[in-house]
Amino acid sequence: MFESCYGCATCASADKPLEEFIAKLPMQTSHHRVDTQETKCGFGLQGGCCRLCANGPCRITPDSPRGICGADADVMVTRNLLRAVAAGSGCYIHVVENTALNLRNTALIKGRMKGPEALERLCRIFGVNGKDEYEKALKVADAVLADLYKPEYVKMELVEKMAYAPRLKVWKELGILPGGAKSEVFRGVVKCSTNLNSDPVNMLLDCLKLGISTGIYGLTLTNLLNDVLLGEPEIRTAAVGLRVINPDYINIMITGHQHTMFVHLQERLTDADVVARAQAAGAKGFKLVGCTCVGQDLQLRGAHYTEIFDGHAGNNYTSEAILATGAIDAVLSEFNCTLPGIEPICDELLIKQICIDDVAKKANAELKPFVFAEREKLSNEIIDAIIAAYKQRRPRVKMNLMPDHGYENTLTGVSEVSLKKFLGGNWKPLIDLIVSGKIKGVAGVVGCSSLVSGGHDVLTVSLVKELIARDIIVLTAGCSSGGIENCGLMVAEAAELAGPGLRAVCRQLGIPPVLNFGPCLAIGRLEIVATELAEAIGIDMPQLPLVLSAAQWLEEQALADGCFGLALGLPLHLGLPPFVTASKVAVQVLTEDMKNLTGGQIIINSDAKESADILEKIIMEKRAGLKI
């Protein structure tokens, strides 16, 4: 093993040491397959292709402007977009449902609530109370679940309590207040099926509605429920990158978005009897190695479990490299982004794959569905399987570590609560910096990494550098965070790359110019920050000098998140269009008319400098609008 490279035609990466590491690997990764998948279908890229019925696939050309049924490009594009947004919403609603169920079950057995203040805040917002924290947690979880399970024709109640009043007014006027979140997904997929809805604007409004239910429940509330169960983020520094992998331990790489599903296992792994078993097998103990968003989530709350969590190694398209180090003994997956491409690597390196939620079942993974009541048994079985894998594989597998990769003192633990606390308990210091012009504005750089747009994290990282150089502070959430931190933009020294105003602020406070809010779920936290800023200034959200960028959006979930951004009235930059450019109506509504509907807009540009110019211009216009 590790004698020869698989093939050096790998795609570029913003993280040059990682790019070099992957190019030399003896196994195939996603980075190798970009080359052979380079030729794309033009119809697919533009969304001018429909295969919703047996007459298809129909494609739009100058000679055939309509499909056989008569659907034109506008119908094809918006139908497919709604399908994608509904699927993406379904993913996040699955996550919040499981999170609420786990909180509920924990409350019923009077299990530990590590975030009492988060619970109090939720009780205040929801207007519920209880005799003790268990009753309170039960009521909070039940309130969320009750909304999720409402039919489509009954509006969800917490939207009114969670949303910013001026936004709620706009949403009511547009008729896009969502009914039960699961039912809205159902309605979305019905609406875009064969020969049903063919009104492109009506379908785009449904995308916004799904955006609201995704954003408030799937994103924001998942974070807050997690805070109750797992503890709140605390600002601190931590190591990131492949350096965090310590081969002396039995290492479990975790992938997914549902931390509450392996809390029991995580706690068992540090129990003396389990550690003793690891030691008997020849290891010092167990470590969880962070990967994908759930890794970001663990990093964010890392202050609460320094013993078991080794640090965040990397994002979605770093997962193959993490496995290729040879030091990972098992992959525990509960959701995406668990790439299908990890399977041959796991096979080759004898890495045990275990899946605890069948929505993310890998072909070669052992399915151990998480059942709360059976968590004790389940954790023990998983531990047995992983120890067995460790014993079997370690004498046979050669290590290919990267101990210098990444950074040691990366700032993490930033949340809407911890940041405000850091600023002295209110947003005034940040608002003053924006008013004075030392910080021109705020950019939320969110979403995934894709291997297009120049390569792994390439557009994201170069865009962030352009933005901070223009004195725009960057807040991140999602796999983009993993790429940006592994490229060194979240250490205090990165202040050097910022413009003079932002640099001075960073030096004074000892912070980097890019603040990491963690997983994609934390887009919900960024939007709380945006809401609280607007509230503190006394304006509506579209007036804020604040922009969003999902430069390297990858998935349907990102599209659902993006719809939340649009519903909030925020400008949203995308590196590549979401398969919509065949439709003149979709392009017009998303990039122009949306400004009059919600105040939001989509900006599509794949060049970092040009994108930063556009975003800076929008920020300057918003500043002018506020007379600052």
Add this chain to the structure above:
Amino acid sequence: MKRIFIDQEKCDGCKNCSFACMQAHRQTPGTVYDLDLLDPKNEARHSIVTNGKGGYVPVFCRHCAVPDCAGACMSGALKKDPETGHIQYDEKRCGTCFMCVMSCPYGNIKPDRVSRTKILKCDFCVNDKEEPNCVKSCPKKAIHVEEVVWEAAV
């Protein structure tokens, strides 16, 4: 003679032509639904490559007036048909020297990945009465057939 002409500006890279070529040259008969897209035996006899600027370059056999491939062929497996002007390949005579692969100025000829003793080369769908299947399948008309005057090669 008939020749395929390429308008690379029009090519969207959809690979419909590749699909049609695979289907036309598959060894076992069948429909487009059961064509094995993973079987290297079904590989298309041309390539669509990116031009690095967001566009595509369709690489098709030009059936050259003075064919370098046939000129390089020592065994006589590649010959220009005196009637049609198309370069045809007789795999029984092939000596597996791959000099044709080396000498094609367009990089069109591919070695056969399965047998490793043959090549894959466009036969202009000689057994079809109509125009080549790739041309028929192109939704953008980025490739088309034209009649050109051919003077016998020297």
